[in-house]
Amino acid sequence: MNGITGIHFLLTYQCTYECDHCFVWGNPEARGTFTLHQIYQVLGQAKLLGTVEWVYFEGGEPFLYYPILKRGLRQAVDMGFRTRVVTNGYWATSIEDGVEWLMPLTGIGIDDLSISDDLFHSDDEKKSLAKNGIEAARRLSLPVNTITIERPDGCSGGSIVLRGEQVVGGRVMFKGRAVEKLTVDLPRKLWTEFTECPHEDLKNPGRVHVDYLGVVHLCQGLAIGNLWEKSLAEMTDSHKPETHPICGPLIDGGPAALVESYDLNLRETYVDACHLCYLARLALREKFPEILTPDQMYGVFK
Numbered sequence: 001m002n003g004i005t006g007i008h009f010l011l012t013y014q015c016t017y018e019c020d021h022c023f024v025w026g027n028p029e030a031r032g033t034f035t036l037h038q039i040y041q042v043l044g045q046a047k048l049l050g051t052v053e054w055v056y057f058e059g060g061e062p063f064l065y066y067p068i069l070k071r072g073l074r075q076a077v078d079m080g081f082r083t084r085v086v087t088n089g090y091w092a093t094s095i096e097d098g099v100e101w102l103m104p105l106t107g108i109g110i111d112d113l114s115i116s117d118d119l120f121h122s123d124d125e126k127k128s129l130a131k132n133g134i135e136a137a138r139r140l141s142l143p144v145n146t147i148t149i150e151r152p153d154g155c156s157g158g159s160i161v162l163r164g165e166q167v168v169g170g171r172v173m174f175k176g177r178a179v180e181k182l183t184v185d186l187p188r189k190l191w192t193e194f195t196e197c198p199h200e201d202l203k204n205p206g207r208v209h210v211d212y213l214g215v216v217h218l219c220q221g222l223a224i225g226n227l228w229e230k231s232l233a234e235m236t237d238s239h240k241p242e243t244h245p246i247c248g249p250l251i252d253g254g255p256a257a258l259v260e261s262y263d264l265n266l267r268e269t270y271v272d273a274c275h276l277c278y279l280a281r282l283a284l285r286e287k288f289p290e291i292l293t294p295d296q297m298y299g300v301f302k
């Protein structure tokens with residue numbers, strides 16, 4: 001495993017909103033962020049890998065730690081990485097104010113500013129904030145995109161549908177808060193159907209997420225190590241996906257294999273592979289506390 005091309009900083013789990021589809025259980029009460037020293041440390045380790053091209057700053061809501069975000073972006077650009085920021089645009093209380101917020105980012109040379117503008121952020125106030133932010137970015141000629149997640153109304157992929165419902169495409173992945181908030185009344189399939197991980201290449205991951213606790217995630221809440229204990233290079237060198245207690249079964253036969261390997265009491269119906277995977281991992285947390293971590297990713301708040 002040595003082809004990581006993207007590092008995603010989960011700059012904080014804190015967020016101004018608490019969206020139903022949030023993988024990372026972002027919320028206003030969450031605390032903690034990277035120090036600048038830690039960001040430089042991660043960027044240095046990413047550089048040493050020699051394969052990383054993109055550095056993302058996301059969260060939670062990264063604009064809550066604006067000076068750290070800005071300095072981290074500048075450092076990443078100076079080190080030759082391409083950069084992207086993901087925000088919900090809460091700061092754009094008007095177009096003019098949005099311009100003021102974004103002005104300090106104009107000289108840095110970021111490659112993309114993505115602003116969430118979708119059905120989950122679409123009460124009137126949130127929607128207009130996102131639109132203000134998008135317009136403000138355009139006025140400053142910042143490269144801006146919108147992120148739109150469709151509200152789910154069916155299973156994604158596959159052909160067998162239970163309860164007589166029609167399959168309709170939906171792009172929410174059912175992990176994190178989405179499992180609790182969005183799975184009710186959706187059509188489901190038998191657990192045996194979920195024989196592969198549809199979204200992550202666990203054998204040769206192209207990207208990892210890192211959080212301020214040092215956790216390096218292959219998928220949200222599925223860790224391969226801790227950056228404050230081991231470097232990224234050591235981690236990627238020593239990671240053996242096939243013998244990893246969670247990745248191994250997932251690679252062999254998806255979430256269904258995870259259920260079978262550990263004889264989990266989850267032989268029912270689920271909305272998608274991530275729904276079953278998330279519940280299986282939740283059931284295995286006590287057995288693998290250092291891999292299925294941190295608490296935040298499983299909705300456990302102290």
Ligand code: SF4
Pocket residue numbers: 175196197198199200219220222250255273274275277278
């Ligand atoms: S199946 Fe599991 S490992 Fe794969 S993307 Fe879904 S939650 Fe992540």
